[in-house]
Amino acid sequence: xxxxxxxxxxxxxxxxxxxxxxxxxxxxxxxxxxxxxxxxxxxxxxxxxxxxxxxxxxxxxxxxxxxxxxxxxxxxxxxxxxxxxxxxxxxxxxxxxxxxxxxxxxxxxxxxxxxxxxxxxxxxxxxxxxxxxxxxxxxxxxxxxxxxxxxxxxxxxxxxxxxxxxxxxxxxxxxxxxxxxxxxxxxxxxxxxxx
Amino acid sequence: xxxxxxxxxxxxxxxxxxxxxxxxxxxxxxxxxxxxxxxxxxxxxxxxxxxxxxxxxxxxxxxxxxxxxxxxxxxxxxxxxxxxxxxxxxxxxxxxxxxxxxxxxxxxxxxxxxxxxxxxxxxxxxxxxxxxxxxxxxxxxxxxxxxxxxxxxxxxxxxxxxxxxxxxxxxxxxxxxxxxxxxxxxxxxxxxxxx
DNA sequence: TTATATTGTTACCCATGAGTAACTTAAACT
DNA sequence: AGTTTAAGTTACTCATGGGTAACAATATAA
Numbered sequence: 001x002x003x004x005x006x007x008x009x010x011x012x013x014x015x016x017x018x019x020x021x022x023x024x025x026x027x028x029x030x031x032x033x034x035x036x037x038x039x040x041x042x043x044x045x046x047x048x049x050x051x052x053x054x055x056x057x058x059x060x061x062x063x064x065x066x067x068x069x070x071x072x073x074x075x076x077x078x079x080x081x082x083x084x085x086x087x088x089x090x091x092x093x094x095x096x097x098x099x100x101x102x103x104x105x106x107x108x109x110x111x112x113x114x115x116x117x118x119x120x121x122x123x124x125x126x127x128x129x130x131x132x133x134x135x136x137x138x139x140x141x142x143x144x145x146x147x148x149x150x151x152x153x154x155x156x157x158x159x160x161x162x163x164x165x166x167x168x169x170x171x172x173x174x175x176x177x178x179x180x181x182x183x184x185x186x187x188x189x190x191x192x193x194x195x
Numbered sequence: 196x197x198x199x200x201x202x203x204x205x206x207x208x209x210x211x212x213x214x215x216x217x218x219x220x221x222x223x224x225x226x227x228x229x230x231x232x233x234x235x236x237x238x239x240x241x242x243x244x245x246x247x248x249x250x251x252x253x254x255x256x257x258x259x260x261x262x263x264x265x266x267x268x269x270x271x272x273x274x275x276x277x278x279x280x281x282x283x284x285x286x287x288x289x290x291x292x293x294x295x296x297x298x299x300x301x302x303x304x305x306x307x308x309x310x311x312x313x314x315x316x317x318x319x320x321x322x323x324x325x326x327x328x329x330x331x332x333x334x335x336x337x338x339x340x341x342x343x344x345x346x347x348x349x350x351x352x353x354x355x356x357x358x359x360x361x362x363x364x365x366x367x368x369x370x371x372x373x374x375x376x377x378x379x380x381x382x383x384x385x386x387x388x389x390x
Numbered sequence: 391t392t393a394t395a396t397t398g399t400t401a402c403c404c405a406t407g408a409g410t411a412a413c414t415t416a417a418a419c420t
Numbered sequence: 421a422g423t424t425t426a427a428g429t430t431a432c433t434c435a436t437g438g439g440t441a442a443c444a445a446t447a448t449a450a
Binding site: 238 | 406407408409410411417418
C-alpha cells in the first residue's frame with residue numbers, strides 16, 4: 001500500500017471519529033484532544049491531517065457533497081419521469097444520511113467561522129437544493145408532479161429528510177423500509193383521507 | 196408598575212436579546228458579554244436575572260412550551276375532525292415560530308449540558324410530539340386522515356415545520372400566506388399529480 | 391547503511407469567556 | 421429622613437481548549 005493511500009485512510013478514520021464525536025456531544029463540546037484520543041494519537045498529530053478544527057467540518061462537507069451529488073447524478077441519469085426520479089432520490093438520500101460523516105455535515109452545516117468556508121458551504125448547499133428543484137420542475141413539466149412552488153417544497157422536503165438523520169438509527173427498532181414507505185407515502189399523497 | 200412586573204419585563208428583554216444573538220451567531224459563539232452589551236448592561240447584571248448561560252436556553256424553552264401547548268389547547272378544544280385540527284395546528288405553528296425566542300428554542304433544544312435540564316427538555320418535547328400524534332390518531336379514527344404511522348409522520352412534520360424557523364423571515368419577500376398554503380397542500384395531498 | 395521525508399510526541403503559549411467577590415448607586419418602603 | 425433591598429459596576433479568577441515550537445522516532449529511498 002502506497003504512502004498517499006495510507007494517509008488518505010488515516011484522514012478518513014480521523015474524520016469518522018470526529019464526526020461520531022460531534023454527533024454525540026456537538027462540535028463545541030468536543031475538543032481536539034477528545035478526537036485525538038479516539039484515534040489513539042495526540043492532538044498535534046491531527047494537525048498533520050487537518051488544518052484546524054473547522055477544517056474537519058469542511059472535509060466532512062466535501063465527502064458529503066461528493067456522495068449527495070453522486071446520488072443526484074445517478075438519479076437524474078435514469079430514465080423515468082420527475083416523480084419517479086424524486087422517489088429514487090428520497091430512497092437514496094435516506095440511505096446516505098445514516099453515515100456518520102454525512103450526518104455530521106447535515107447537523108453542522110451552517111456553523112462556519114471562516115467567511116470563505118461559509119460561502120463555499122452555502123454555495124454547495126444551494127447547488128444541491130437547485131438540483132432537487134430541477135427534479136420537481138421536470139416532474140411538473142412531464143405531468144407527474146402537480147403544480148407547486150418547487151423552492152418551498154424542496155426546502156420542506158430537505159428539512160424533513162435531514163431531520164431523519166438526527167433521530168434515525170440503523171440499529172434501532174424502526175424498520176428502514178417502513179421509514180422509506182412512510183416518507184414516500186407522505187410525499188406522494190399527503191395524509192388527508194380521500195374517500 | 197410593580198417591581199416584580201418590571202423585573203419580569205427586563206428578564207423578557209434579556210431573553211429576547213439573547214435569543215436574537217444566539218440565532219445570529221449561535222449559542223457558543225455568543226458570549227454573555229455580547230448579550231449584556233445588547234442590553235446595555237454589564238455581564239454580572241445578567242446573573243441577577245438568570246442563573247447561568249444555559250439558564251437562558253431553559254427560560255426560552257419555558258416560553259416556547261407555554262406558547263406551543265397553548266396553541267395545542269386552542270386547536271384541540273375546537274370542534275372539527277382530526278384533519279381540520281391538524282390544519283389549524285400547522286397554521287398556528289408557522290405563526291409562532293417566527294418569534295425569536297421560539298426560534299432560539301427550536302434551534303438549541305438538544306444542547307443542554309446539565310443532565311436534569313436535558314431530561315426536562317426531552318420530556319417537554321416528547322409531550323408536544325405526543326399531543327400532535329394524538330391529533331393524527333383522532334383523524335384516523337374519524338376518517339379524515341388516512342391510515343399512517345403517526346409517530347413517523349408527526350416527526351417528519353415537525354422537522355419540516357421547525358426547519359422553516361431557520362430560513363423564513365417575516366420581512367422577507369416570501370408571502371406568509373403562500374408558505375402556509377404550500378405546507379398545507381403538501382400535507383393534504385402530497386406532490387404527485389392525480390390525473 | 392546513511393540521508394531524508396514522514397509521523398508522531400512533549401511541553402508549552404495564550405485568548406477567550408464563564409462565573410464570582412466586593413463595592414456603589416438607585417429605588418422603595420416605613 | 422433613614423434603612424433596607426434591588427440593580428448594577430469594576431475588577432478579578434480560573435478552567436478550557438485551540439494552536440504551535442521544538443524535539444524524537446520511524447519509515448522510505450538512495
